[in-house]
Amino acid sequence: MDTQAGVPERLEPERQSATFPLEVIHRIQTMSQTGRYEIRGWGAKRRVPNFDDLTFVTASVSRYPLEGYRERCDTKTVLGSRFASKPLELDIPITIAGMSFGSLSAHAKDALGRAATIVGTSTTTGDGGMTKEERAASKHLVYQCLPSRYGFNPHDVQQADAIEVVVGQGAKPGGGGMLLGQKVSERVAGMRTLPVGVDQRSASRHPDWTGPDDLTIKIAELREATNWEKPIYVKFGATRVANDVKLAIAAGADVVVIDGMQGGTGATQEVFIEHAGIPTLPAVRLAAEAIREVGKTGEVQLIVSGGIRSGSDVAKALALGADAVSIGVASLIALGCNASHYFKDGEEHDATADYLALGTSPGHCNRCETGRCPVGVTTQDPILTERLDPEISKQWVVNYLKALTMELTTLARACGKSSVHNLEPEDLVALTIEAAAMAKVPLAGTSWIPGHSF
Amino acid sequence: MDALTQTVLNCRELGVTGVNRALRQLPDGSSVLIAEPRGAHNIGVGMMGKWDITVDGNAGYYLGGLCDGPNFTVNGSVGWGVGENLMSGLIRVIGNASESAGASAHGGLLVITGDASLRCGISLKGGDIAVAGGVGHMTAFMAQAGNILVGGDAGDSLGDSLYEAVIYVGGKVKSLGSDAKISEMTATDVAKVKELAAAAGFDHIDAENVTKVSSAKTLYNFDALKNQRY
């Protein structure tokens, strides 16, 4: 051998382990060096069967389409008609999911609220209660009753437009909220009755009820406190969907909210985000069937969330039985999350260096838990907060919601529906066997629904 | 209407919703007797005002829950979550309370002249609770602010995961929960105990000789390497 000692003649082709890819090696290194598991924001990042695995079989000779841009396709959505004397009447079936002031900056909440008001939909409070700004910004405001009850106030119960009893959320079904010390600013701590800077671990169980029989009484309490006017929602992370939906209906819910495993969060353990709950795709079908089985279709409404991004996602969720969807992460992206630039004082500024300081880059960020959001969406830092101009961001969210609605009605019209609520499972086929089994629609080109037909 | 005359609302005849609606219609400061409560749930919830309400018998879950202002006297025992999320006002139960009494109360005073069951004062957020007798296990679980005075004994895991709330126990403490510790009584504590006992009308508390339990604050921030115990 005439090569230098130690340097091989020929390099082996680099081969990455499927079991230990770079990402896994990196994670093990971090755990071994710090003793910490990862805590982060956003929802599940791995691919799970989703609405992209379905496609519409739109109108042909046997079914005729509606004219796009001419014939009316209704998007009006009523939530809470079962027992509430004042149900929510929304112009579109796309609502903004619960996100707390604390997790989100005041500017972000304000922009979302005003955008929702303009397009005629609702926003939702989160852990920590309702802020004055948020009540003022949102015409339709859903007030969450969470296990922690941080900042929960009967006056706010009475000035909300609907109450959502949160049992769980898709990012962490079975877990409580989490807000790391760096985001527990004086205002946030005050609202939550906590010491400033504490790593806040919210409760995972409600303090004053356990189980379905208690839930019945809890819902009745909220109805009494609101004079039977406001719709009461019950929200679950998607796990044992069929049972949860039936129990919520038996307990007297007007609306059931199911958040699939892709659902986002401000901060939680990565292991929870990626390894608990079922995807939104099977969850919506299971929930709709559960409602049908107890004979409450049309009476109890279903809202589905978790990874909804496009008008086609909305259309498919509605076709599978949802009455409305909720968006969280997508609405934050519309606000500016993961953008390379932010606008301040009428000028565009590059935020790449700030993403780098969090060990990430625009398009890959999920570092909401740090409170150092480079674009001012999920921060309590007074300087970073100013990076989100509520006026500009509000318009972005309005644009996004309108575009989503246009996409939705485009598909609905092509299926010949004069209301988006007339979309049905028969309008869909699946592109993968998994999606066919989960959505219970036939695999494209066949009549095969795995588990149902041969 | 003369504020001194007492309005009688019969819960058996009106139902809970009827009673609550009638209550809201009465002028602030009215004196009301709720007759035949028969253990009904949700009596007097969500009341914002200073009514004087006497419940003549046992009540079910959430008596006086979500209230800001009224004074309740219950001549009987109550179910789960009495005074849950109370903002202000006084609830006086002349009897025993079931689980989660005063859960998450932000203000006001809850007095139980008998015993309170499990998780009394869970998630407490600034309200005060005075129990003449004993309390069950996990009392003051995750309590954030406010004071709990227990005349009798406290069950297992007292003060588990406490934040800034403080517990005073006249009798024995069976065991402490995670991150709870027995701390020294200061003059301020003695004064607080006296004040609570007086407000509750308790004359069996020896304010100098109670056990004070508060947070050890070892769980305020995460640290996986410190062998934190939960």
Ligand code: SF4
């Ligand atoms: S850009 Fe901000 S909101 Fe978006 S993931 Fe990063 S920290 Fe979170």
